[in-house]
Amino acid sequence: MAGMRVTVLGSGVWVGNRGHSRRGPGFLVESGDSAILIDCASGTNYQLAEAGFDPNDLDALFLTHLHADHSGGVIALLGEMVISGRRGRFEILGPPGTRDFLECLLAAHSKIPGPIAKIRDSFDLAILEAKPGPFYDSGGLRASAYELRHSALNYGYRLESGGRAVAFTGDTEPCEALAELARGCDLLLCQCFRMEPSPFHMDPRSVAELCIKAKPRRVALIHMSPELDPGRAAGIIRAEWGGEVIIAEDMMRLEA
Secondary structure, three states, rough: OOEEEEEEEEEOOOOOOOOOOOOOOOEEEEEEEEEEEEEEEEOOHHHHHHOOOOOHHEEEEOOOOOOOHHHHOOOHHHHHHHOOOOOEEEEEOOOOOOHHHHHHHHHHHHHHOHHHHHHOOOOOOEEEEEEEEEEEEEEEEEEEEEEEEEEOOOEEEEEEEEEEEEEOOOOHHHHHHHHHHHHOOOOEEOOOOOOOOOOOOOOOHHHHHHHHHHHHOEEEOOOOOOOOHHHHHHHHHHHHHEEEEEEEEOOOOOOO
16 A cells, blocks of 8 residues: 555544534554554444454554543553454553553553453553654654644644655644644644634634645544534635645545
């Protein structure tokens, strides 16, 4: 596979998502022999199954930040790995605080007999904290982290392989580092939360302003709340920017 393929496992949010078809954030990135998961909302392991992907083939999970709508499925994912006989190393990487956060969850579950209590004995789980800048290089897939502006410490991730670049914003409001993250990338997966500006999040006009500044080849709207009108949002961005705007849907596959 030249470049990268992104499978959108969840294009929506967590709170208030009942009655809507979008699940919480999760993105599978495949490139050559590498497979990376970006964020892991509740139910992400089910979405991987629907996509026909074995979680034991994942090399790593990158968490953009530690809010529950982006990390609530980690324990279930690890439990499925134990049950299905995972072997070999699995890395979870995220911003500072990731190690304490996950070690607390694992410690709590270690007191309850069951699959999670056996994680450490089943496979090599590494919990790592990244600093801004390049932090991952494996199987021809390279990743860099950018500290963005959210209510919790949030990293945007830029992945590069085969001369292609894909950028993920996580949750953020407009900031200078966001434009650097997205600069000239082949595919930008950008949060578009509500129609109107709200603190720590992106709206259609701020997405358009980012695209004008960063000049990605395409932008896909993600992390859309039920309050967002996706068609209207995409129309605003196209009118102001003029580039290709994709309304992400769960199970959509995007090539870069």
